Amino acid sequence: MTPVQFGVLTVLCQQGISDIVSIGRRLGVDRITVANVLRRLERRNLVKRPLNSVDKRRKLAQVTKQGRTLVDAVQPAMIRAQRRFVHPLDSDEQAMLDKLLSKLLLTNNEASRAPLK
Template sequence: MPAATKLPTSLSRLYARPGFLLRRAHQISAAVFEDACKELALTPAQFGVLTVLQAHPGLGQSSLARALGFDKVTVLRVLRGLETRGFVARGPSEDNRRNVSVSLTAEGTRVLQQAQRPAEKAYRRLMGPLDKEQQDQLLYLLQLLTGELEEEARAAFVPPPAPASRQAA
């Protein structure tokens, strides 16, 4: 905010609230990511889905939603877009035919690989204004905040367990 701008006290208090700043930081984060990945037309949510599915092929739709802290409507919207582009395939789960499992397609794997460099560029751009200590502190504080208030979230965040072959490592 420009230093010369004198705001009414009520606006100054609003603009200093954590919720306002977190929402604004999220808007900026999404814009930086989407700019870096514009050639792939990939959003942060789509990148997240592709990344989780690469680590957990055939993950159920509900587990996928929880792995990203998405509600059911959001995960369905993101999956429909990815499925339309040929990046994911949905089908009945092997464990329970009533459940839907999701997997990356070869095209989804290819686009996720192409997205790695621009996603890293976006991360560096977003964290660029902070020195290393501040970056570590920001991540620590965000993890502390989200961890301590997880039960307040509208959508559960439950990372999937590591695959059996990786748990032993």
Template structure:
């Protein structure tokens, strides 16, 4: 079969697959976020880490990874970048000296506060094509999809208990 023998509907079918659309939506979401948050120099992953740490200071690295659905390598890479910028502090965890507890530094607290408005603008831009009822429906459907398929995830998602 040559390239010209591929039926046109195969592309239509590809472009209508949930996985394709979710990946594309993620690319667009990241681009919109990075565009709005360029002034504060945060990626979506960094913003997520800082937000979780604000809500649960002193979280260990493994719990932080689970709170975001990240694998340990990804959370470590993000933390190293944030630590280099002086935005987070890693110290031995009180319950186990082998684990590290992570908290926002004062600089990280200030940057996260500064990032609130651009992150909200990114959210509004991302949701703008949808009517308010569609926005709520999209979020509800994505939550249902991710909760229903959680057992198939490469990295566990376990939200921390907020302090």
């Protein structure tokens, strides 16, 4: 599973049902990428694509039980990997890293093809 696939599944687990544009904004990726990821996840029965009866142009996605089970199984390993990655840094250094990365993301956000919202 790719980081973007995991991100899409995580967003859907948190929101229940969402549209492609909103998912992209949460992850900072464009709608074409989200649509392609959703197609692959749907083939694996990890998401379903319900019809939007209000606005047919707004494509929806929803995590399946199988998708939620996968996120629940993978998430602890992702958290452990993140902790292992920053383990060489003390707590002050970890806080500084977070601050610097956030600054870089915010500063460059508007120049992105898919800015975070």
